[in-house]
Amino acid sequence: xxxxxxxxxxxxxxxxxxxxxxxxxxxxxxxxxxxxxxxxxxxxxxxxxxxxxxxxxxxxxxxxxxxxxxxxxxxxxxxxxxxxxxxxxxxxxxxxxxxxxxxxxxxxxxxxxxxxxxxxxxxxxxxxxxxxxxxxxxxxxxxxxxxxxxxxxxxxxxxxxxxxxxxxxxxxxxxxxxxxxxxxxxxxxxxxxxxxxxxxxxxxxxxxxxxxxxxxxxxxxxxxxxxxxxxxxxxxxxxxxxxxxxxxxxxxxxxxxxxxxxxxxxxxxxxxxxxxxxxxxxxxxxxxxxxxxxxxxxxxxxxxxxxxxxxxxxxxxxxxxxxxxxxxxxxxxxxxxxxxxxxxxxxxxxxxxxx
Amino acid sequence: xxxxxxxxxxxxxxxxxxxxxxxxxxxxxxxxxxxxxxxxxxxxxxxxxxxxxxxxxxxxxxxxxxxxxxxxxxxxxxxxxxxxxxxxxxxxxxxxxxxxxxxxxxxxxxxxxxxxxxxxxxxxxxxxxxxxxxxxxxxxxxxxxxxxxxxxxxxxxxxxxxxxxxxxxxxxxxxxxxxxxxxxxxxxxxxxxxxxxxxxxxxxxxxxxxxxxxxxxxxxxxxxxxxxxxxxxxxxxxxxxxxxxxxxxxxxxxxxxxxxxxxxx
Ligand SMILES: Nc1ncnc2c1ncn2[C@@H]1O[C@H](COP(=O)(O)OP(=O)(O)OP(=O)(O)O)[C@@H](O)[C@H]1O
Ligand SMILES: [Mg+2]
Numbered sequence: 001x002x003x004x005x006x007x008x009x010x011x012x013x014x015x016x017x018x019x020x021x022x023x024x025x026x027x028x029x030x031x032x033x034x035x036x037x038x039x040x041x042x043x044x045x046x047x048x049x050x051x052x053x054x055x056x057x058x059x060x061x062x063x064x065x066x067x068x069x070x071x072x073x074x075x076x077x078x079x080x081x082x083x084x085x086x087x088x089x090x091x092x093x094x095x096x097x098x099x100x101x102x103x104x105x106x107x108x109x110x111x112x113x114x115x116x117x118x119x120x121x122x123x124x125x126x127x128x129x130x131x132x133x134x135x136x137x138x139x140x141x142x143x144x145x146x147x148x149x150x151x152x153x154x155x156x157x158x159x160x161x162x163x164x165x166x167x168x169x170x171x172x173x174x175x176x177x178x179x180x181x182x183x184x185x186x187x188x189x190x191x192x193x194x195x196x197x198x199x200x201x202x203x204x205x206x207x208x209x210x211x212x213x214x215x216x217x218x219x220x221x222x223x224x225x226x227x228x229x230x231x232x233x234x235x236x237x238x239x240x241x242x243x244x245x246x247x248x249x250x251x252x253x254x255x256x257x258x259x260x261x262x263x264x265x266x267x268x269x270x271x272x273x274x275x276x277x278x279x280x281x282x283x284x285x286x287x288x289x290x291x292x293x294x295x296x297x298x299x300x301x302x303x304x305x306x307x308x309x310x311x312x313x314x315x316x317x318x319x320x321x322x323x324x325x326x327x328x329x330x331x332x333x334x335x336x337x338x339x340x341x342x343x344x345x346x347x348x349x350x351x352x353x354x355x
Numbered sequence: 356x357x358x359x360x361x362x363x364x365x366x367x368x369x370x371x372x373x374x375x376x377x378x379x380x381x382x383x384x385x386x387x388x389x390x391x392x393x394x395x396x397x398x399x400x401x402x403x404x405x406x407x408x409x410x411x412x413x414x415x416x417x418x419x420x421x422x423x424x425x426x427x428x429x430x431x432x433x434x435x436x437x438x439x440x441x442x443x444x445x446x447x448x449x450x451x452x453x454x455x456x457x458x459x460x461x462x463x464x465x466x467x468x469x470x471x472x473x474x475x476x477x478x479x480x481x482x483x484x485x486x487x488x489x490x491x492x493x494x495x496x497x498x499x500x501x502x503x504x505x506x507x508x509x510x511x512x513x514x515x516x517x518x519x520x521x522x523x524x525x526x527x528x529x530x531x532x533x534x535x536x537x538x539x540x541x542x543x544x545x546x547x548x549x550x551x552x553x554x555x556x557x558x559x560x561x562x563x564x565x566x567x568x569x570x571x572x573x574x575x576x577x578x579x580x581x582x583x584x585x586x587x588x589x590x591x592x593x594x595x596x597x598x599x600x601x602x603x604x605x606x607x608x609x610x611x612x613x614x615x616x617x618x619x620x
């Protein structure tokens with residue numbers, strides 16, 4: 001049962017078309033992320049769903065109702081803005097209570113509901129402060145409390161965490177997800193941070209230049225992207241182009257330099273040309289016995305990059321550089337070592353051409 | 356060191372002279388208002404009798420009342436329109452944006468006497484007799500650039516998402532205006548009210564063309580009176596005006612800050 005329906009939404013700014021026929025169903029209680037680079041139309045789509053922007057064509061449904069012509073204040077939505085947009089002249093309490101005041105909520109109930117919302121975001125103690133007297137993380141919590149106090153049908157968030165520093169952002173991700181699950185809120189979360197999208201969402205939408213490239217679970221988006229664009233956007237990827245060869249089960253991609261990479265994927269046909277990709281953690285580097293993997297692409301170690309919990313080798317492969325996850329059970333390699341790349345690359349459908 | 360000392364001294368001397376030149380006449384006026392003997396300086400004693408005589412001149416009391424009422428109406432209407440114009444102007448993004456702004460500011464660059472004359476001419480041609488509304492309209496025309504400029508300056512840094520946030524919690528656009536936009540513009544609205552009131556209260560040029568007998572303002576009354584005689588009670592009257600203006604300015608400064616008059620935020 002879908003809860004939010006986006007049907008054939010088009011948005012033009014003059015001659016520029018920001019959204020080109022977007023269709024999307026969001027399920028009840030689902031946490032859905034919209035992921036894409038700057039300017040691809042994420043905010044525009046979210047604002048159209050909220051009613052803050054008028055579509056040039058198409059329809060929006062919320063809980064089975066066609067709300068396309070409803071103004072924002074009639075749609076039952078909670079919206080969290082990127083810069084929080086707290087009202088600077090009102091206290092935390094009044095920021096959260098405004099929506100209830102407008103609905104002429106009875107005093108005792110208003111107080112209880114505001115305090116309950118503030119408790120959920122752990123801010124009861126700061127109810128009398130002004131927004132300017134709060135840290136970024138606290139402001140973000142107020143914005144969240146303001147959106148959920150009205151018990152909206154859907155929660156829409158436009159890059160709500162991007163103004164926070166990394167540690168705080170990770171804490172807030174956990175809190176946000178917990179809150180969303182407790183309340184069972186249908187949530188659309190806009191971000192350009194792929195890790196954030198993958199870790200929080202039930203499903204992810206990847207957008208590119210006003211169209212949806214792929215909609216799927218985080219696992220499907222990461223491991224089975226439908227295009228080179230998606231594969232490259234949601235994670236580190238190295239692409240190989242070649243012709244499919246093989247007999248029986250084992251198929252390989254023969255590259256132009258004569259080396260071959262084992263491949264997997266759906267609908268692979270021998271003789272076709274194709275594009276395949278590998279992720280840094282799919283690759284094993286093999287130094288001691290290059291003959292173990294005859295015909296594999298070979299590269300040279302350039303350096304080891306240390307990140308704390310993990311490290312990457314930077315490997316030069318012809319005229320490009322790729323990342324390979326360092327594995328503690330693998331060989332220890334030094335810059336200058338020649339290595340063979342052992343991996344199974346995943347073939348992109350439809351020659352991997354971006355749609 | 357020598358040079359800076361000299362510079363500083365010159366700076367102080369200059370400043371003192373400047374203020375002396377500006378304020379000395381006012382000081383003399385105030386001193387004269389307490390002087391028992393008419394129009395001599397230095398004063399020969401101290402009296403409040405000139406202040407008492409004001410109460411015996413109904414013309415002046417009426418004029419003060421007229422000026423006050425006119426000032427209040429002008430301030431309310433001029434600031435009201437100014438706020439609406441500034442908000443509208445900020446949202447409008449068409450080709451006429453720059454010309455409209457110049458048009459709204461034009462009363463600043465045209466001598467008030469010409470504006471007044473033009474209005475007088477039009478009203479005369481239309482056969483409209485001077486009344487309180489023609490006077491208010493004229494005062495609004497010459498004062499409106501100030502609220503527009505003040506509010507526009509503040510609107511420049513205004514984040515429309517604050518209004519959108521209000522809409523998202525269920526406010527209609529009108530409720531968003533009253534609960535979010537206007538309270539946030541307070542820092543430019545209150546100074547605008549005071550400035551337009553003071554400008555209207557002090558205005559002579561426009562009133563002289565457009566006032567009628569029932570709405571003789573205080574500056575007109577003073578001028579009319581001075582044509583025939585000069586008594587220290589005029590100084591007493593002026594002292595009251597000066598003190599009232601100073602009190603008004605201090606009140607604004609203490610509440611919203613005079614900074615708001617110039618640059619807002
Ligand atoms: N009011 C507007 N007038 C004209 N063009 C606009 C307007 N708002 C957005 N656009 C254009 O529409 C496109 C999509 O904008 P949008 O804000 O949806 O991008 P986004 O995906 O949210 O990007 P970001 O990650 O930078 O926030 C952009 O190219 C932008 O320039
Ligand atoms: Mg955006």
